[in-house]
Amino acid sequence: MIRHIVLFTWTETATAEQKAAVTAELGKLPDLIPQLRAYTVGADAGINQGNHEFAVVADFDDVGDYLTYRDHPAHQKVIADHIKPILATRAAVQLSL
Amino acid sequence: MIRHIVLFTWTETATAEQKAAVTAELGKLPDLIPQLRAYTVGADAGINQGNHEFAVVADFDDVGDYLTYRDHPAHQKVIADHIKPILATRAAVQLSL
Numbered sequence: 227m228i229r230h231i232v233l234f235t236w237t238e239t240a241t242a243e244q245k246a247a248v249t250a251e252l253g254k255l256p257d258l259i260p261q262l263r264a265y266t267v268g269a270d271a272g273i274n275q276g277n278h279e280f281a282v283v284a285d286f287d288d289v290g291d292y293l294t295y296r297d298h299p300a301h302q303k304v305i306a307d308h309i310k311p312i313l314a315t316r317a318a319v320q321l322s323l
Numbered sequence: 324m325i326r327h328i329v330l331f332t333w334t335e336t337a338t339a340e341q342k343a344a345v346t347a348e349l350g351k352l353p354d355l356i357p358q359l360r361a362y363t364v365g366a367d368a369g370i371n372q373g374n375h376e377f378a379v380v381a382d383f384d385d386v387g388d389y390l391t392y393r394d395h396p397a398h399q400k401v402i403a404d405h406i407k408p409i410l411a412t413r414a415a416v417q418l419s420l
Contacts, residue, residue, distance in 0.1 A: 228368065228370075229380065231328060231378050233328065233330055233414045233415070268418045269418075271386075271419040273386060273389070273417045274417065277416050278416050279416070281326075281328050281416035283418075289370060317330045317374075317412075318330070319375050320367060320368045320374070321363060322365070
């Protein structure tokens with residue numbers, strides 16, 4: 227299994243509406259990309275200080291399925307239209323489990 | 324459910340032995356902290372450039388169980404003895420799912 231993990235921080239000028247759109251648009255991807263075995267996305271719960279603001283955890287059967295998701299036009303469109311305009315920093319890891 | 328996610332980068336002087344010890348020592352925690360419902364830890368798979376180097380994804384029934392893990396002496400000892408000595412950067416999010 228491949229577990230793909232990404233954490234984001236947003237720009238100071240990002241609006242609540244823009245942040246909510248990232249959650250909503252990513253949430254449409256499991257219906258469009260069947261290679262997604264499990265998909266958890268959302269904003270930080272506010273338990274600790276100093277956290278990043280948003281997380282994506284996506285599970286795939288293998289590297290090929292992950293690459294299908296990574297490069298899928300529907301995913302790339304969410305990145306271009308909703309994530310990049312408000313992106314401050316990004317941290318990612320793929321685990322092979 | 325609370326999903327706790329942390330990504331690390333290590334210092335340039337961190338050795339392979341030190342990095343492997345983080346995986347090994349964190350891997351002992353599920354036997355010591357029964358609140359851990361699921362626990363995936365490991366080094367980045369090397370699929371993409373520019374990634375962080377290590378990830379922890381830990382699932383809990385609720386915030387209280389997460390806090391038990393966060394503040395557990397066995398967990399704090401791994402942080403103090405194995406993570407902090409080689410830590411360069413840390414990014415974290417807790418998702419409430």
